[in-house]
Amino acid sequence: MRADARKNYDHLLAVARAVIAEQGADASLRDIARKAEVGLGTLYRHFPTREALLEALLRASFDELTARAGGLEIAASPDEALVSWLREAVAVAHNYSGAIAAMVAAIADPDSALHASCTTMRAAGTRLLARAQVAGVARPDIDGTDLFALLGALAWLRDQPSLRPRADHLFDVIAGAILTERRS
Incomplete structure (x- = not known):
């Protein structure tokens, strides 16, 4: 994985961890992407589901x-x-x-x-x-x-x-x- 892709991946995980801890496992993936300041496509590229x-x-x-x-x-x-x-x-x-x-x-x-x-x-x-x-x-x-x-x-x-x-x-x-x- 390229360094920038790894950075996005790690950042998405950190944001997702915080959002799910606050909102639960059914938290909006769109909200996770928005809070991570990446597009929904970037989220789905790393985590298709x-x-x-x-x-x-x-x-x-x-x-x-x-x-x-x-x-x-x-x-x-x-x-x-x-x-x-x-x-x-x-x-x-x-x-x-x-x-x-x-x-x-x-x-x-x-x-x-x-x-x-x-x-x-x-x-x-x-x-x-x-x-x-x-x-x-x-x-x-x-x-x-x-x-x-x-x-x-x-x-x-x-x-x-x-x-x-x-x-x-x-x-x-x-x-x-x-x-x-x-x-x-």
């Missing part, structure tokens, strides 16, 4: 979550690793208000621009869940798909103004339902 833009925004965060899961596997007890990672994943999903629907749809659609990023992140969480299950501290009757669904539900709760004050409490309830026992 809303999903492609979301994938570019989420990829870095999902890659960080995947790496974080690897670190937690080594450094934390299985239950602590799982709960820490889940809390961080919920926070990332919440930062992109409204992106949960696209993330859930992408898991089932291999042609989706978000598919690879979402499945990689889900696999990282699944490894942490499996480790906790082998250690006997997580329910054996849930899998990575269930964990991803709970992540989505918890992020959705944080997106609801009337439920936001209860989000931490509800996270603890869900974490308690996943774990069979918490180590001291």
Whole structure:
């Protein structure tokens, strides 16, 4: 990519990140282009679909979550690793208000621009869940798909103004339902 094209790309991502954080994943692409001071054609040249833009925004965060899961596997007890990672994943999903629907749809659609990023992140969480299950501290009757669904539900709760004050409490309830026992 040429230097000027890379600069436009990076600038578009920064503006899109700010607009989506403020307005949600359904923010107007026209507004993003206008705030970035580029033409709509420039936006579409870099990101032909809303999903492609979301994938570019989420990829870095999902890659960080995947790496974080690897670190937690080594450094934390299985239950602590799982709960820490889940809390961080919920926070990332919440930062992109409204992106949960696209993330859930992408898991089932291999042609989706978000598919690879979402499945990689889900696999990282699944490894942490499996480790906790082998250690006997997580329910054996849930899998990575269930964990991803709970992540989505918890992020959705944080997106609801009337439920936001209860989000931490509800996270603890869900974490308690996943774990069979918490180590001291």
